[in-house]
Amino acid sequence: EQNFVCTKSISEPSANGVAVPAGRPVKCPDGKHTVHNEACCVLFPVMDDIQELFDNECGEDFHESLRLTFHDAIAFSPKAGGGGADGSVITFSDQELLNSANNGIDDIIEAQKPILANHNISAGDFIQFAGAVGLTNCPGAPRIPFFMGRPPAKAPAPNSLVPEPFDSVDKILARFADAGFSPREVVALLASHSTAASDTIEPGLRGVPFDTTPSEFDSQFFLETLLKGTAFPGTGNTTAGEVKSPIAGEIRIASDEQLARDARTACDWQDFATDQAKMSREFGAAMLKLSLLGQDKRKLIDCSEVIPQAKPLKGDKRAHFPAGLSKKNLQLTCKKPFPTLPSDPSVTSVAPVPAAEDS
Numbered sequence: 001e002q003n004f005v006c007t008k009s010i011s012e013p014s015a016n017g018v019a020v021p022a023g024r025p026v027k028c029p030d031g032k033h034t035v036h037n038e039a040c041c042v043l044f045p046v047m048d049d050i051q052e053l054f055d056n057e058c059g060e061d062f063h064e065s066l067r068l069t070f071h072d073a074i075a076f077s078p079k080a081g082g083g084g085a086d087g088s089v090i091t092f093s094d095q096e097l098l099n100s101a102n103n104g105i106d107d108i109i110e111a112q113k114p115i116l117a118n119h120n121i122s123a124g125d126f127i128q129f130a131g132a133v134g135l136t137n138c139p140g141a142p143r144i145p146f147f148m149g150r151p152p153a154k155a156p157a158p159n160s161l162v163p164e165p166f167d168s169v170d171k172i173l174a175r176f177a178d179a180g181f182s183p184r185e186v187v188a189l190l191a192s193h194s195t196a197a198s199d200t201i202e203p204g205l206r207g208v209p210f211d212t213t214p215s216e217f218d219s220q221f222f223l224e225t226l227l228k229g230t231a232f233p234g235t236g237n238t239t240a241g242e243v244k245s246p247i248a249g250e251i252r253i254a255s256d257e258q259l260a261r262d263a264r265t266a267c268d269w270q271d272f273a274t275d276q277a278k279m280s281r282e283f284g285a286a287m288l289k290l291s292l293l294g295q296d297k298r299k300l301i302d303c304s305e306v307i308p309q310a311k312p313l314k315g316d317k318r319a320h321f322p323a324g325l326s327k328k329n330l331q332l333t334c335k336k337p338f339p340t341l342p343s344d345p346s347v348t349s350v351a352p353v354p355a356a357e358d359s
């Protein structure tokens with residue numbers, strides 16, 4: 001029996017940005033998979049169970065799981081405390097779910113808990129692994145590296161660390177800076193809202209998408225948030241941080257609208273609206289950083305090779321204007337020229353994201 005556990009990550013970057021470990025590959029006990037670090041073998045059955053939850057799709061359960069990676073990890077502050085990507089949002093869910101910023105994440109915590117209980121990995125690893133695996137179901141998403149070995153969470157996170165949609169740009173940028181992110185990285189992370197829908201903001205409505213393509217990791221979200229808002233998808237809940245959106249059925253939150261127009265972030269926003277490849281790449285880099293908040297990367301094992309190749313975006317990768325809208329409907333504050341983008345007359349509204357089935 002071979003017992004090869006190398007904890008150093010000796011690696012070279014590959015074409016897709018994910019490191020390919022050097023050295024001789026070993027066969028996992030399942031006889032099916034081959035890895036460079038045998039310790040990573042435990043992740044394959046976890047991946048199968050996660051993909052069963054997701055139906056191998058970029059749907060509601062994945063969207064919720066991506067949001068969960070953020071709510072666990074961002075609860076990290078050198079001053080205020082919080083363990084970052086440590087799984088505390090699951091381990092101490094009784095306390096952390098009392099935080100109103102965590103409204104709606106109870107469903108995915110309940111869906112993830114039984115899967116986690118069947119495997120011998122930490123809650124912190126599980127949450128970030130589910131996000132990295134699920135992203136590959138979304139056409140256009142990056143393949144992000146995954147590091148394993150986060151220890152169990154020690155305590156629940158303090159209440160004030162997860163940004164809310166009615167927070168000012170000042171407050172949001174300060175909170176992210178406290179956790180180590182630049183304004184451009186904040187904007188890059190918000191590419192996540194390209195595969196997102198709201199269940200809690202509009203009274204009575206669920207699955208209200210943030211862009212017209214909630215199952216694709218494209219740049220529609222960045223383009224559509226630059227359009228002038230004209231109506232609410234329902235009654236409008238301005239106390240919850242909702243503002244008008246440009247397309248029937250779509251939701252927009254105030255923080256996204258303001259970050260798209262603020263002098264500190266508008267040019268980054270425009271950059272990602274007009275360059276999907278750049279958006280995906282920079283999101284991937286910021287996401288890796290997010291997944292390691294509060295962790296010592298040198299103590300973790302590089303299991304990136306377990307993450308499958310992400311699906312490519314088909315056809316024209318550029319964002320398109322919905323029916324009847326064009327460059328003249330944009331509220332541009334960045335002074336750089338805005339390129340010409342195609343329009344799609346078939347896009348007149350967006351349907352809700354179907355609810356997750358009870359499993």
Ligand code: HEM
Binds near residue numbers: 064166
């Ligand atoms: C300024 C920072 C952010 C704010 C204020 C914010 C706020 C929100 C809000 C209010 C929702 C809707 C929740 C609901 O009603 O169901 C939401 C959804 C979501 N957020 Fe964020 N968010 C931020 C950053 C992020 C980041 C950095 C990520 C991931 C890296 C993320 C991932 C998601 C996802 C995937 C959803 C959709 C969940 C679903 O479809 O079920 N968000 N966000």
Ligand SMILES: [Ca+2]
Binds near residue numbers: 193211215217220
């Ligand atoms: Ca999208």
Ligand SMILES: [Mn+2]
Binds near residue numbers: 060198199207
């Ligand atoms: Mn949802």
